[in-house]
Amino acid sequence: MKASIKICLAAVLSTSSWWSHSMVDAKSVFAHYMLSTLDPNTDHAKQDIDQAIAVGLDAFAVNVGAPGADFSKNTLRQLFDYARDKPFKLFLSFDFYAAGDIGAHQEFFNLWRNEAAYLNYGPQNLPVVSSFSGGSLGPDVWRNFKETNNVYLLPNLEGDADYYNNPTAFFQKWGNAIDGVFSWEMAWPDASNTPVNVTSEKDVAVKNAADRAGKSYMMGLSSLQYKHCCGDSWYRSGETNLPERMTQILSLKPELTEVMTWNDAGESHYIGQCWPEGLPEEILQYGNSETYPHDGWQPLITSFINAFKNGEEASQMKPSGDSPIGALWYRGVMAPCDTGLRGSGAAINSVNYAVVLPPTTQGARIQVSSGGQVLSNVPAHEGLNYNAIGGMVTGPQKLEILDQSGAVIASASSKVDVSNGPQGGFCNFNYYVAGLHKNKKIPLTGAIRVFPVRSIMEAGKELSEDTTESKDTERCTEAECSQETDNGLDGGFAAWSVVFGAWCCLFCAFGWVNASGNFQEYYETHQLRDYSSSSISWILSLEPSVLFATGLVVGKVFDNYGPRWLLITGTFLHVFGLMMTSVSSEYYQFVLAQGICSPLGASFVFYAGLSCTATWFQERRALAFGIVASGSSLGGIVFPILLTRLLPTVGFGWSLRISGFVILALLIIANLMVRSRIKPVPRPFTINDYTDPFSEPTFVLLMLSVTCGFFAMFIPINYIVLEAVKNGIDANLSGYLLAILNAGSLPGRILPGYYGDKLGRFNVMIAMCAFSALILLVMWLPGTLVAPRSAAVYVVTSLLYGFASGAFVGMVPALLGQISPDITKIGVRQGVLFTCISVATLTGSPIAGAILSQQHGAFWGLQVFAGVMMVACVLFLILARITLVGCALRVKV
Numbered sequence: 092m093k094a095s096i097k098i099c100l101a102a103v104l105s106t107s108s109w110w111s112h113s114m115v116d117a118k119s120v121f122a123h124y125m126l127s128t129l130d131p132n133t134d135h136a137k138q139d140i141d142q143a144i145a146v147g148l149d150a151f152a153v154n155v156g157a158p159g160a161d162f163s164k165n166t167l168r169q170l171f172d173y174a175r176d177k178p179f180k181l182f183l184s185f186d187f188y189a190a191g192d193i194g195a196h197q198e199f200f201n202l203w204r205n206e207a208a209y210l211n212y213g214p215q216n217l218p219v220v221s222s223f224s225g226g227s228l229g230p231d232v233w234r235n236f237k238e239t240n241n242v243y244l245l246p247n248l249e250g251d252a253d254y255y256n257n258p259t260a261f262f263q264k265w266g267n268a269i270d271g272v273f274s275w276e277m278a279w280p281d282a283s284n285t286p287v288n289v290t291s292e293k294d295v296a297v298k299n300a301a302d303r304a305g306k307s308y309m310m311g312l313s314s315l316q317y318k319h320c321c322g323d324s325w326y327r328s329g330e331t332n333l334p335e336r337m338t339q340i341l342s343l344k345p346e347l348t349e350v351m352t353w354n355d356a357g358e359s360h361y362i363g364q365c366w367p368e369g370l371p372e373e374i375l376q377y378g379n380s381e382t383y384p385h386d387g388w389q390p391l392i393t394s395f396i397n398a399f400k401n402g403e404e405a406s407q408m409k410p411s412g413d414s415p416i417g418a419l420w421y422r423g424v425m426a427p428c429d430t431g432l433r434g435s436g437a438a439i440n441s442v443n444y445a446v447v448l449p450p451t452t453q454g455a456r457i458q459v460s461s462g463g464q465v466l467s468n469v470p471a472h473e474g475l476n477y478n479a480i481g482g483m484v485t486g487p488q489k490l491e492i493l494d495q496s497g498a499v500i501a502s503a504s505s506k507v508d509v510s511n512g513p514q515g516g517f518c519n520f521n522y523y524v525a526g527l528h529k530n531k532k533i534p535l536t537g538a539i540r541v542f543p544v545r546s547i548m549e550a551g552k553e554l555s556e557d558t559t560e561s562k563d564t565e566r567c568t569e570a571e572c573s574q575e576t577d578n579g580l581d582g583g584f585a586a587w588s589v590v591f592g593a594w595c596c597l598f599c600a601f602g603w604v605n606a607s608g609n610f611q612e613y614y615e616t617h618q619l620r621d622y623s624s625s626s627i628s629w630i631l632s633l634e635p636s637v638l639f640a641t642g643l644v645v646g647k648v649f650d651n652y653g654p655r656w657l658l659i660t661g662t663f664l665h666v667f668g669l670m671m672t673s674v675s676s677e678y679y680q681f682v683l684a685q686g687i688c689s690p691l692g693a694s695f696v697f698y699a700g701l702s703c704t705a706t707w708f709q710e711r712r713a714l715a716f717g718i719v720a721s722g723s724s725l726g727g728i729v730f731p732i733l734l735t736r737l738l739p740t741v742g743f744g745w746s747l748r749i750s751g752f753v754i755l756a757l758l759i760i761a762n763l764m765v766r767s768r769i770k771p772v773p774r775p776f777t778i779n780d781y782t783d784p785f786s787e788p789t790f791v792l793l794m795l796s797v798t799c800g801f802f803a804m805f806i807p808i809n810y811i812v813l814e815a816v817k818n819g820i821d822a823n824l825s826g827y828l829l830a831i832l833n834a835g836s837l838p839g840r841i842l843p844g845y846y847g848d849k850l851g852r853f854n855v856m857i858a859m860c861a862f863s864a865l866i867l868l869v870m871w872l873p874g875t876l877v878a879p880r881s882a883a884v885y886v887v888t889s890l891l892y893g894f895a896s897g898a899f900v901g902m903v904p905a906l907l908g909q910i911s912p913d914i915t916k917i918g919v920r921q922g923v924l925f926t927c928i929s930v931a932t933l934t935g936s937p938i939a940g941a942i943l944s945q946q947h948g949a950f951w952g953l954q955v956f957a958g959v960m961m962v963a964c965v966l967f968l969i970l971a972r973i974t975l976v977g978c979a980l981r982v983k984v
Contacts (some may be wrong), residue, residue: 602726661695717844839897
């Protein structure tokens with residue numbers, strides 16, 4: 092009896108042991124493993140499995156592309172033998188691109204299905220089989236395979252047309268032929284010639300259908316795709332693809348996740364070692380893990396796995412210890428480099444990072460440097476932080492985590508500098524990845540401390556406690572060690588003094604243009620009373636048009652030489668133009684002085700102020716631009732009141748001269764304060780600088796949107812005073828309408844910027860433009876038709892339209908900065924955008940004047956024109972947003 096009990100107990104324990112070693116829990120994470128030659132005289136199989144266990148992976152999905160080859164059997168034998176007594180599993184993934192015969196795969200599978208380390212899964216504890224491709228085989232072939240071999244089947248069936256187009260119909264068609272599905276292609280954006288973000292929109296649709304059908308869904312997690320071999324060459328965006336995909340997976344919470352890949356050197360998305368004995372030289376030239384290591388991503392993968400298994404979001408990701416973990420990654424060659432590379436246009440010159448901070452970290456900041464200059468210094472928060480920082484230049488790259496005092500607590504530094512051209516004659520778009528290492532301050536005698544600058548541990552691990560003084564350390568004095576780092580990005584005296592200087596630029600440039608409505612009514616009753624409204628409006632529409640159109644040249648000058656000469660020359664031309672206007676009496680004189688010379692100078696200071704502000708702010712960019720743009724609002728308040736008071740008392744000439752002296756005083760301040768944080772980078776003129784933005788769908792849609800918006804924007808500014816006067820509103824009150832409009836635009840400049848940084852700049856801009864359209868079509872148009880002699884209609888319309896349209900000047904540069912991959916070219920890109928806008932500012936008011944003349948002084952036609960243009964602005968903005976995040980609504984963008 093005792094013997095029987097012992098035998099039964101042994102059997103139960105044996106079964107329990109087998110069960111525990113064969114199954115993994117739901118919420119498991121695997122890694123795709125390319126099966127190739129492993130030298131049996133090395134411990135490469137051991138290293139792969141041990142490292143995968145340390146990362147937290149549950150199994151390798153072994154990609155079988157040559158089921159009949161000896162190397163496949165030899166390598167798999169090494170892996171299974173070592174994994175036998177380890178908490179780690181293996182299962183086969185049939186590669187139908189490399190070997191399309193399912194019979195050969197079945198024969199190979201039966202050699203391994205009973206191995207102790209083979210993964211079993213599901214309620215019946217069946218051997219798992221997955222695939223790369225295979226959808227074209229159809230349900231019957233897969234059903235036969237599943238029933239014959241009694242497996243848990245998780246194939247990649249994207250080749251079936253219904254998979255993404257009609258997921259519900261797909262699962263109805265496949266039924267019991269599968270236990271679940273694996274989506275491969277959604278782990279990256281499609282190959283594109285413009286920067287594009289990865290999306291989970293199709294994952295959502297397939298997962299929801301899988302849930303309804305009672306099937307497992309496995310999402311793919313990957314970093315990038317870059318292939319340059321075997322007769323093909325392509326790139327699929329990898330800047331922040333890895334942390335973006337982590338965020339999506341943690342939000343969707345699928346049953347399973349597969350990291351793609353552990354060792355696929357051919358497509359560059361490996362996170363482990365790519366052993367050279369199994370790779371051809373053609374792949375090793377760009378996918379050698381010794382030269383281009385990616386193991387710096389592994390601590391991030393570990394943090395992700397823990398969050399995934401605990402059902403947490405990206406904001407809840409944690410490092411393994413109490414120190415930050417993360418990585419820096421970058422390409423070693425500046426783009427564009429290889430025009431023959433499919434998708435090369437998606438590559439941006441950015442320094443990319445992802446960092447996970449523990450809950451105990453308070454007040455930390457993330458600082459990114461390129462070529463020795465700081466590109467970004469932003470507040471960090473608990474959980475996952477990531478970004479792609481544009482403006483990368485040649486030289487070394489660095490990521491630093493700063494504590495509240497400004498001291499560096501962790502850092503990652505490039506091992507290879509970025510170059511301008513191919514290295515060794517080859518444009519390699521693979522990434523260098525540098526893991527984040529903890530920094531320690533070691534006090535010495537006296538007022539000296541030692542900062543270790545190289546860690547001897549792997550990324551994310553604690554620095555060894557026995558670190559000693561050596562040649563790998565550098566010394567600093569007590570004062571230097573305790574000095575707070577202030578690089579000025581997103582704050583500090585230097586940054587905010589630039590904001591004030593740029594505010595003066597906008598006050599004098601755009602603020603003066605905002606006062607143009609006073610001249611429309613004045614010229615019609617004084618110097619140019621013999622000219623039509625449309626003819627006079629050409630002078631006034633020239634002002635914003637010239638201000639914007641010169642951006643093509645001014646932007647290039649700024650990028651190459653900085654702001655100094657632009658500010659000096661612009662100050663002279665703006666003031667000189669106003670002085671010449673003060674003595675003008677003929678139409679052509681007003682055109683030359685007020686319509687061309689003055690706004691030409693205004694454009695120089697306008698672009699210098701905006702472009703410099705862009706270099707000093709990133710996280711608070713919209714707020715900074717909003718404050719700067721409020722200068723144009725206040726100018727639009729001050730100058731109309733000033734002119735209204737001065738014109739009847741001192742006359743036209745001295746009214747212009749006094750205004751000119753006010754502008755001169757403020758521009759002197761601007762000349763002293765406005766400067767760029769980034770040194771100018773002289774570049775030769777190339778037409779591509781001006782044409783490349785038009786290859787970006789988001790830029791084109793943004794351009795169309797703001798162009799439509801500016802068709803509408805100046806119509807109320809130029810015509811509401813005239814309409815009020817003609818409808819019998821008190822002349823004194825009518826003269827203040829522009830001041831009221833610009834008073835409304837003052838909070839309209841600042842508040843959208845503040846909330847844009849918090850809620851998403853595109854989101855806020857869409858809301859503000861929609862509000863503008865409502866004011867034009869629902870208040871101004873019906874209000875003046877029903878009650879044309881009501882002063883309240885004009886006052887309320889002016890105030891609300893001022894607020895609603897106030898976002899235009901401040902938010903447009905912020906939106907452009909958000910979608911611009913290279914901050915060192917911000918001047919040219921602003922110039923291109925505003926030159927397109929100049930077409931609208933040049934023709935919008937004359938078109939409105941022509942409509943007014945055709946309707947014999949009735950204003951409703953120009954009001955409808957303005958409203959329709961603003962509606963078009965909103966529609967194009969929505970399309971631009973869709974190019975960034977798809978149709979997802981609750982996304983900050």
